[in-house]
Amino acid sequence: MSDFAHADEIEELVAQPEGRNLDFELDVPELPDAARLIAGLANSGGGKIVLGAEGQGKVSGLADPAHAEAVFGEAANLVAPALDLKVEPATVNGVHLGVVTVPQGSGLVLGVQGPLADRGEKGEVRVLSRTRISQALRASFADERPNSALIEAVVDLISEFNDEISGLNEQVVSFRGEAKRARSWRGQLSGWIVSAVLGAILGGVITVIAG
Numbered sequence: 001m002s003d004f005a006h007a008d009e010i011e012e013l014v015a016q017p018e019g020r021n022l023d024f025e026l027d028v029p030e031l032p033d034a035a036r037l038i039a040g041l042a043n044s045g046g047g048k049i050v051l052g053a054e055g056q057g058k059v060s061g062l063a064d065p066a067h068a069e070a071v072f073g074e075a076a077n078l079v080a081p082a083l084d085l086k087v088e089p090a091t092v093n094g095v096h097l098g099v100v101t102v103p104q105g106s107g108l109v110l111g112v113q114g115p116l117a118d119r120g121e122k123g124e125v126r127v128l129s130r131t132r133i134s135q136a137l138r139a140s141f142a143d144e145r146p147n148s149a150l151i152e153a154v155v156d157l158i159s160e161f162n163d164e165i166s167g168l169n170e171q172v173v174s175f176r177g178e179a180k181r182a183r184s185w186r187g188q189l190s191g192w193i194v195s196a197v198l199g200a201i202l203g204g205v206i207t208v209i210a211g
Contacts, residue, residue, distance in 0.1 A: 018123035021047030042105035051098035
């Protein structure tokens with residue numbers, strides 16, 4: 001784990017806002033989140049993750065740079081194809097940070113333990129659109145070397161959609177039942193209100209007559 005080469009470069013990095021090719025994390029993320037982050041950056045042309053900073057000049061520091069190297073080293077193997085990351089310590093005004101350099105992916109990088117992702121202009125990690133997945137799948141077959149990881153991920157994605165559709169169908173059935181019961185109760189309630197009003201009127205009339 002070598003020191004980040006250029007002090008002025010890290011200062012320039014932490015002065016920027018988070019974006020498509022730059023991510024800031026206050027601490028070392030959990031392993032699945034780290035895998036999603038590097039897949040998103042790799043699918044967006046590569047970039048850097050600065051650990052222990054918020055961006056726009058705000059730094060808090062990183063307690064254990066060795067832990068960062070271990071987590072991102074393992075996370076690099078949780079995407080397909082695996083990525084060759086560089087994890088380096090850095091220092092800004094005496095505060096220790098970590099910088100993870102993520103290369104651009106060769107084709108579509110798949111987060112094995114998370115959604116297929118890329119990044120938006122403001123740095124948000126997004127689930128890839130069906131169009132993007134379809135394009136990548138066609139490109140995989142175009143060179144006559146089908147990417148088995150990609151195919152498996154697409155199959156998993158379709159299965160997830162099917163599960164979601166089944167779940168939504170069950171919710172629709174449940175909502176219909178609740179709506180039907182609500183209509184029934186509303187009808188009964190209306191009847192009770194009418195009866196109560198008529199009873200009150202009738203009671204008042206009888207009281208007047210009796211008086």
